[in-house]
Each structure stands twice: as C-alpha cells, then as structure tokens.
Amino acid sequence: xxxxxxxxxxxxxxxxxxxxxxxxxxxxxxxxxxxxxxxxxxxxxxxxxxxxxxxxxxxxxxxxxxxxxxxxxxxxxxxxxxxxxxxxxxxxxxxxxxxxxxxxxxxxxxxxxxxxxxxxxxxxxxxxxxxxxxxxxxxxxxxxxxxxxxxxxxxxxxxxxxxxxxxxxxxxxxxxxxxxxxxxxxxxxxxxxxxxxxxxxxxxxxxxxxxxxxxxxxxxxxxxxxxxxxxxxxxxxxxxxxxxxxxxxxxxxxxxxxxxxxxxxxxxxxxxxxxxxxxxxxxxxxxxxxxxxxxxxxxxxxxxxxxxxxxxxxxxxxxxxxxxxxxxxxxxxxxxxxxx
Numbered sequence: 001x002x003x004x005x006x007x008x009x010x011x012x013x014x015x016x017x018x019x020x021x022x023x024x025x026x027x028x029x030x031x032x033x034x035x036x037x038x039x040x041x042x043x044x045x046x047x048x049x050x051x052x053x054x055x056x057x058x059x060x061x062x063x064x065x066x067x068x069x070x071x072x073x074x075x076x077x078x079x080x081x082x083x084x085x086x087x088x089x090x091x092x093x094x095x096x097x098x099x100x101x102x103x104x105x106x107x108x109x110x111x112x113x114x115x116x117x118x119x120x121x122x123x124x125x126x127x128x129x130x131x132x133x134x135x136x137x138x139x140x141x142x143x144x145x146x147x148x149x150x151x152x153x154x155x156x157x158x159x160x161x162x163x164x165x166x167x168x169x170x171x172x173x174x175x176x177x178x179x180x181x182x183x184x185x186x187x188x189x190x191x192x193x194x195x196x197x198x199x200x201x202x203x204x205x206x207x208x209x210x211x212x213x214x215x216x217x218x219x220x221x222x223x224x225x226x227x228x229x230x231x232x233x234x235x236x237x238x239x240x241x242x243x244x245x246x247x248x249x250x251x252x253x254x255x256x257x258x259x260x261x262x263x264x265x266x267x268x269x270x271x272x273x274x275x276x277x278x279x280x281x282x283x284x285x286x287x288x289x290x291x292x293x294x295x296x297x298x299x300x301x302x303x304x305x306x307x308x309x310x311x312x313x314x315x316x317x318x319x320x321x322x323x324x325x326x327x328x329x330x331x332x333x334x335x336x337x338x339x340x
Contacts, residue, residue, distance in 0.1 A: 001025065001094065005057045008038065009075045011090065012059070012083045018073030024056050027091065033058070033072075040084040059083050099137060115152065133170065145181070151208065163220060169208035175236070177215040180204050184219040184226075184242025184260060198222065200242060207231075213238060213254070222260075235272075247284065265301075275308075289313060 006020030028037035030046055033055025040059035041050055050058060050070055057073040059080045077083040103122040108114065112126050115134030126132065126144045133152035138144070144162045151170030156162065160174045163181025174180065186198035202221025206228045212218065213236035220226060221243045228234065231249040239257040246252070247266035256270050259278035264270070268282060271290040276282070280294065285302040288294060293308030304313040307320075 005073050005075065008057065008059075008087070012075065012077050012086060014059070014075045014077035014083065015062075016073065017076055018057075020073075022056050022073050027088070028055060030055065030058060038087075040080045042079075042081040042084070059087075103140070109146065121158065127164065139176075157214075163204070165203040165220070167203065167205045167225075169206055169210065169230075171209050172206055173211045175212060175214040175216075178212045179217045180206070180212065181220045182217055184222055186222055186242065202226065202242070204228075207248075210234070216240070219244075219260075229266075241278065253290075287313075289316075 002023050002025040004020060005016055005018070005022045005024065008024065009016045009020065023036070024038040025036050026038070028034065028039050030039040030041055030049045030053050033039045033053040035054055035056055037055040038057050039053060039055040041047060050060070051068050053072055055072050057075055059075045059077055061080050062076045062078060099119040100117060102120045106120045106122060106124045108126045109128040109130065111128055112130040114132040114136065117135045118132065119137045121138060121140035121142070123140050124138045124142045127146035127148065129146055130144060130148045132150045133154065135153045136150055137155045139156060139158040141159045142156045144156070145164035145166070147164050148162055148166050150168045151172065153170055154168055154172040156174045157176040159176050161179045162168070162174070166181045181204045183200040186200055187195035188198055190196055200220050200222050202224045204218050204220050205225045206212070207230040209231045210228050211233045213234055215236055216234050216238040218226060218228070218240045219242040224243060226240065226243055227245045229246060229248045232246050233251045234240070235252060235254040237254045238252050240246070241258060241260040243261040244258050246264045247268065249266060250264055250268040250270070252270040253272040255272055256274045258264070258276045261279045262276050263281040265282055265284035265286060267285045269287045271288060273291045274288050274294065276294045280297045282294065282298045283301045283303065286298050287304040288310060289306035291308065292306055292310040294305070295309045298305065305311055306313045306316040
C-alpha cells in the first residue's frame with residue numbers, strides 16, 4: 001500500500017512541512033528509516049536521528065524547534081506518539097480487512113450465527129448457540145465454546161480459547177494463546193487434608209475495546225461475572241482470578257497476578273510483576289510500581305504506590321535509601337560498641 005505524505009497528514013489532522021506529494025509505503029523506526037518509510041519522533045533523546053534519517057517522512061510535534069535543517073518531510077501533529085498509534089491501528093485494520101471468508105476445515109455449531117465480512121481461519125471452532133457480530137476475525141485453531149457472544153470488529157488470534165458463556169464486546173482483541181473463562185481457583189479444604197473442587201458456574205464479561213495479551217488467563221466467576229470494563233488493556237502473561245473487576249481504561253502489565261474478588265478502579269496503571277491479594281479494592285487512577293505486592297485496600301484516588309508490601313512511592317524511595325545504608329550503619333554501631 002502506498003500513500004502520499006499529504007494523505008497521511010489528512011488522516012492524522014496534521015500539517016505537512018515539505019513535499020506533500022512524496023509517497024510512503026511502509027513504517028519504520030526513525031533510526032532505521034530509508035526512502036519510502038514513514039517514521040515518528042516523540043522521545044527527545046532520538047531527535048538527533050531526525051537530521052540523519054533516510055525516511056521519506058517523519059511525524060513530529062508541532063512545537064518541535066529544529067536545531068538544523070532536515071532532508072525528510074515532516075508531518076506536524078499535536079501528539080506524535082498518539083498520532084503514530086492511530087496510524088498503526090489503521091494499518092492493522094487494513095491488513096485485517098484483506099482476510100475474509102472461511103478457510104476449511106472449520107466448525108460452526110448448531111444455532112450459532114456470525115455477521116457479514118467475517119473471517120474464520122482453518123481449524124477454528126465455534127460452539128452451539130453463539131452470536132458473533134460483523135467484521136469479526138477468528139484466526140486458525142481458535143476455540144469458542146457454547147453460548148458465547150462476540151461483538152462487531154473483534155479479533156480472536158490463533159490458538160485463543162474462549163470458554164462457554166463468555167461475553168466479549170465490540171472492537172476487542174484476544175491475542176494468541178489467551179484463555180478467557182477458565183475455572184477459578186476454588187477448592188474447599190477438607191478435614192482429611194484433601195481439597196474439594198468448588199464448581200465455577202459464572203462467566204467472564206469483556207466490555208468494548210478491551211485487549212487481552214498473549215497467554216493471559218482470565219478465570220470465570222464462581223457465581224456472577226469476572227468483568228474487564230471498557231477500554232482496559234491486559235498485557236501478556238497476566239493472571240486474573242475469579243470475580244475480579246477491572247475498571248475502565250486501566251492497564252495491567254505482564255506477569256501481574258490479581259487474586260479473586262479484587263476490585264481495580266478506572267484509569268489505573270498496574271506495572272509488571274505486581275501481586276494483588278484478593279477481596280481488596282484499588283481506587284481510581286492508582287499507579288502500582290513494578291514488582292509491588294498490594295495487600296490492603298487503596299482508598300485515595302491518584303495514589304502512587306511501590307514495594308512489597310506496597311506503600312507511598314516517595315516514602316518507599318526514602319526507605320530504600322536507608323535500607324541501602326544499613327550495612328554501613330551496622331558497621332558504625334559495632335565500632336561504637338567496641339569503644340564502650
């Protein structure tokens with residue numbers, strides 16, 4: 001696919017500085033740009049590449065002040081990172097739209113329906129009584145159990161597993177190997193030391209514009225629903241336990257584990273390798289730093305916490321500063337004891 005620089009600028013509501021009729025046909029990092037490539041600059045530490053890149057066009061911020069002349073064409077936008085993200089989304093949709101129809105063999109169960117302009121890859125399976133919207137792409141070896149609902153424009157990548165009764169909204173993305181709706185970790189201890197399985201009869205609900213990363217697992221509720229709300233993004237290798245609720249536009253990074261019945265607010269940021277205990281609540285706009293362990297409810301909106309157990313980020317930094325000095329402090333204490 002080939003576009004003019006002006007066409008790209010119109011799409012991003014930007015302005016061209018240079019030759020608007022120059023053409024681009026691929027995307028590239030600014031440091032790897034060659035003729036025909038389109039790049040972007042948002043991080044100032046990469047600005048020096050702007051003056052040497054071979055890319056035909058670069059998306060930059062309107063407020064950027066050039067330190068020297070450039071040989072590339074510029075597309076001036078309010079937010080280069082967001083603009084480039086928009087461009088990637090359009091590019092991905094264009095690639096997806098090239099796939100339509102049904103590859104054989106695949107299976108569509110009794111009383112199930114799927115909307116127009118869909119794609120079903122080879123060896124994909126859709127169970128009974130499913131309702132699948134229009135423009136849905138289901139890649140090879142994906143499994144969709146009975147009584148599942150999937151909204152319009154959703155993509156289910158290869159090898160994803162969607163358990164029965166799951167509800168998936170519109171414009172969602174389920175990446176390869178993800179498991180949505182597996183049993184929650186429910187076992188009742190018995191007097192003889194064994195464990196009795198507690199049937200998990202609830203489901204999972206993903207609202208619109210939710211993304212689930214590769215090999216992430218989301219357990220169904222014991223009763224009711226495990227819920228991921230509008231616009232939230234779950235990274236690869238995340239475990240979300242039964243009856244968890246994650247609010248709108250919250251992001252959860254890789255290797256995080258969220259225990260059963262925890263409630264995460266809206267617009268939260270949960271960094272990588274975070275552990276969250278069950279039956280607690282985390283307020284809106286909370287940021288949890290990487291490798292933190294959250295063991296109690298966070299009530300105050302906009303809190304930034306770090307550590308295990310997690311507490312205020314700045315206090316944690318001060319505590320770590322003291323912790324690093326403990327060997328020297330211990331040495332000083334020992335020397336004082338010897339002088340007594």
